[in-house]
Amino acid sequence: MRRVLTVLTRPFTETTGLARWMLVVGVALTAVFVICAIFAPWLAPYGFAQSSDHGVRFQKLAHPSSAHLFGTDRLFFDVFSRVIWGARTALEVVILSMAVCIVIGVPLGLASGYYGGWFDRIMVLIMDAFYAFPSFLLAIVFSFLLTNAFGGSVIAVSLSLSAIYIPQYFRVVRNTTLSAKEATYVEAARAIGASDGTIMRRYLFGNVIQSVPVLGTLNAADAILTLAGLGFLGLGIQSTEAAEWGHDLNRALADAGSGVWWTGLYPGLAIVLLVTGLTLVGEGLNETLNPTLRRRRLLPVVLPSAHPANPTQEEQN
């Protein structure tokens, strides 16, 4: 257990400078939103689709006040509550889509990199084609299609996101597998008769999985932006199903002209802060884990001040 902790905190303890700060700030920011997501029912004063309390209807587009910290929007919803519930939606979607990505992308990349041959070539061609395509456009198309089948639900959007991000995981895992495969200990394992499955599971997986956290966090950041983008275009999650920041911004755009600033500013800020937090974590991890970029905290060197000028003359006891 101790060893796990040491490994986990190594990015903090062994680095210095900007990278460390980025990591700290990023983790803090992300943590705030994770807390909001988990404890939404307790933190948010109202439900995300709640337009009245105790039988009294909320005001429409009310200014921020003590009753509604961030004001209300044109659908009579409380903005503050929707921001907090939005965190839960964002995290749900992102975690779901990432899980699917990892479950599909990592084994595919591992197998493709390990076995090579025509399977690998075909997979690479397909994945590259997906990768080359504008990911947001793909997301639009997928959600367009999946919405027909699933409706505008969390699942549809998550699957759309998975579809566009799987190529990235595939590519990274495949590349790492290709280089790890050439290691001599793998050759040795094969020499003593280890099966393909064992080799992949025991030797390569550990190596390969190391690149996933950085990719995962940066991916999560992008996923949240994509989710918000889809919501903005009206293609994602509908307002009554869950709170989603992008969709709220869509409605807020119309309010901009009439001097109503609170319906757009807060959801927008939420997106910026969460994505920034995740990106900082990803970049910070990259700087600390990537040996070519890493800057270690070196203990200062103190040379002996009076050194023997001539060993033949001095006696050392």
Next chain:
Amino acid sequence: MSRGGSGSLPRYILQRILLVIPMLWIILTLVFLVMRVAPGDPVSAALGSKLNPTQLAQRRHALGFDRPLIQQYWDYLSSVLHLDFGTTFSDNQPVLRVVRDNGGATLTLTLAAFLIALVVGIPLGLVAGRYRDSFPDAVIRLFGILSYAAPIFFVGYLLQAYVAGPLGLPTSGDSSPITSFEIKLHPKTHILLVDAILSGDGAAIEDVLKHLLLPAVTLGLLICGVFIRLVRVNILQTNQADYVEAAEARGIRRRNVTWRHAFRNALVPVITVVGLQFALLLGGAVLTESTFNWPGLGQKLVQYINERDYVAVQGIITIFALAVVLISLLVDIINALIDPRVRY
């Protein structure tokens, strides 16, 4: 293995062009398959509410959606080769004409954003890499991250709410460029800016530029952050390169080493990635056009999606895919011009 001179450039270009063909084929196949992922058929989805079952069946037959999948695939490929991308459901126009009328605007926006991102992002990345961990580095990196994290529509929203007014720039609420131009210009190239310049009408040019500024800046900022990060990382890695140390061992001063060795070498891989960012830009263009009411292909796409116009969506997506492949070909060629190692 020594050679007299570096490899042949024309041969490399030819090879790359030939490689484009299978790539195109794969993308087209993918688009075809993806579009048929959804259950049910597109005709009912789009027109189900407007037509009765007999009419729907007729339509389905006319458009070929009741034929076997292979047949549809073949039809799709052959029509693409004839540059026939179908006719839209909703407004009965040939998709190609829609693209022609609106594509120019998207192209203008994308290029303008690209330029802004290059001009701002690359120098900032160079500075950040050179002065690692110092204050400028921190500020630049923070800027890069924030510009990426702030969604286009949020930045657009903020700009329109607070900046457009004071600067006298139009917002999405104002009359869009279409109404101010179509009266005056004969669309020759269908690219607003070019048409305006060709017409020589100063007011028209100014109007287009004023409409272009905020959207281009917004979209450019998005990519700017990516460039900054890329260039910076490359500078850091190049600085540790062996040939940099060898140059220092010959007494070349730090600033000369940085300029001649680190910067140039760091920029080479950036060129490749820069070209690939074009794909990112196209995606962002869709959002930007919606936010600013810029009359481009992206806005049209959203409109067709909301009307469930399957054929239109398929056609436009196909065009986008083709554009991306062509751009990456162009980028590869530029890369070969710059990096002598590439031209085997």
Next chain:
Amino acid sequence: MAMDLTDETIGTSAMPGPVISARDVRVWYGTTRGAIRAVDGVSFDLAPGETLGLVGESGCGKSTLGRGLMGLLPEGAKRDGQVLFRGRDIFSLSQKAAYQMRGRELGMIFQEPLTRLNPLMRISQHFEETIKQHEPDLSKDEIRDRALEALRLMGIPPTRYRSYPHEFSGGMRQRLMIALALVLRPAFVVADEPTTALDVLVEAQIVQILNDLRRNFQTALLLITHNVGIVAEACDRVAVMYAGRIVEQGKVADVFKNPQHPYTRELLRSTISLTTTGLNYIPGAPPDLVDPPDGCRFHPRCPDAMNVCATKNPVNIERPGGGRVECWLAGPEDQIPAGGKQPLKQEELTVADEA
């Protein structure tokens, strides 16, 4: 007091005194654990036209010494001591002065030639950059002539002048590197494992080139290598390094025939040649340089260790055939306490200690 660390009468008519005179050089690296004492008190002299071979195991500090002399140390490293180059202490130079000396007076040849040349720059540009940096007043033609001359001496035809680095073979690249390092005729050159990355035939060519250097240009060469054979072929004197210190130095023929230090002896024994029938190796691994052993640093692995070796640092004395050695076996007798000459009871080297 200045020690005479060479055994020849130094001083040609052109250049009196040694080119390099190093005294008590230390190079310590900062790490997350503590300071690594990579070079811990090294002294030597080098005369013009003389080649000094620096041998030792990996990790003994020889590469660090070379870089330390040139001033190419990474962040967190500190160096100490005095190194006189033609009378000037190069350790106390300003940044600017240090840069001026590099390339012109001090040169370096690296191990891996491929990565040491900028792949985007032609060879001509490499040369122009170097020459222009130090002699900015030369015309373009003069620069070109100088570069072509340097290339000619290395056997590279002028038709290749405008080629790119990746168009050359490994051996030619190393010759390019040497030409580039020597184009300004530095008086002192450090060659850090110049042939390790090359195959045997090419190695022989490079060794020949290095041999010619001292004859043609009177260059003082510090040849760092782990290959004892190269030292025998190309060097006048040899310095054997272990755990940051030079344990023995002297004329090559003499040291190889009469090694005074057990490590030198074992090193020579483990060299493989045509007459080798069994493999010899030195058990154990080089010591941890953050916290080196007390007394003589070699004592945990030394087959002839005595009691005094574990407690007192050996004294640096003159060898019978000339040169220096630091080993209690060689004396001085009068400084060994009673009982000190008893053989040392070595702890069993556990399997974990093996490299």
